[in-house]
Amino acid sequence: MTGIAVPPVSRVEWAGAVRIIRSIYPPIDLFEDIADPADWPLLISAEQKTNPRIMTSIGNMELVPPERRIGGVGSSYLMASFTHVSLDRPSRFSDGSYGVLYVARSYETALFETIHHHAQFMARTGEQAGWTSQFREIVLTVDAELHDLRGGxxxxxxxxxxxxxxxxxxxxxxxxxxxxxxxAYPSVRQAGGECVALFFPDCASNPLQGRHLDYHWDGRRVDLVRDAGSGAVFRVVEG
Known part of the structure; x- marks a missing residue:
């Protein structure tokens, strides 16, 4: 048990919050369906009879309590973080045994957070410099009572x-x-930025896909970001 005191609780209400994810992850059909989440176990059971690989797509739905599951258009962007977990992928607020939805208050903060982690990954691969990966921006609303580490x-x-x-x-x-x-906590990757780590998908809502982004690796760091829609390229300035 940690010796750190329990942080105070604050209401966090962010419209236009941002999450940036890899574009290789497609929406999950079950979560996007109009069916009530309460019916998902029956739908999964029926689908498995003809598609045994469905659980690879859905992940471990048992990690999300039934009363906190969400469905509908865009819900994959909120649910997938909780159903696809691995002890090989720990994060700041999880050892990998449960999911966390990380969201930044602004696009710039989300960018710096993901650039840091992508650079760590690229450094381990030894890959040559170039445009390496595609990402997508998800704009959403956060509305939840959260333990607050932002007080300094x-x-x-x-x-x-x-x-x-x-x-x-x-x-x-x-x-x-x-x-x-x-x-809720201050960003460690951008001074003045704010982030949240959500333990359940229903703490966020209204996810909408925004920009498609490309990251450029120069062999040491992510030095350029390209808006794939407009073609505009932005240099990443280290703070």
Whole structure:
């Protein structure tokens, strides 16, 4: 159990919040269907009779409590983070055994957050410089009571360590286990930016696809971002 005090709770209401994801992940048909989430287990059972690979697409739906599942157009962008998890993919507020939906308050913050993690991945691959990956912007609404680390309290400093996630994961697991919705915190990758880590998909709504983006790897860092729609290229300036 972490020795960090339980952070205060704040209401976070962000319209136009942003999440950036890899474009290789297509929408999941079941989540996008008009069927009530309560009917999903029956639909999955029926579909498995003719399509045994359906669970690869859906992931582990049991990781999301039935009362907190959401469906409809765009819901894949909210549900997939919770049904596709792996201990090989830990994050700041999860050891990989459960999902977290990470969302930034602004496009710029989401960009810097994803650029950092993409650069780490690219550095491990040893891939040559070039335009390497495609991403898509998801614009959504966040509305939830969240434990708040944005107050500058030094007690929460270990949870915002740029390199180590240990303390943050312990605190998050404890809060999630007690039924918390998630956490609000200052971005570690962009000064002044704000992010949330949501423990359940119904803490967000109205996801809409925005821009398609390309990231350029120069062999050391992501140095350029291209808006695939307009063709405009922007240089990433390290702060």
């Amino acid at each position: 309290d030094e007690d929460y400093g270990p949870c915002l360590d740029p390199e180590s996630y240990g303390e943050a994961q312990q605190l998050a697991a404890s809060l999630r286990g007690s039924g918390a919705n998630g956490m």
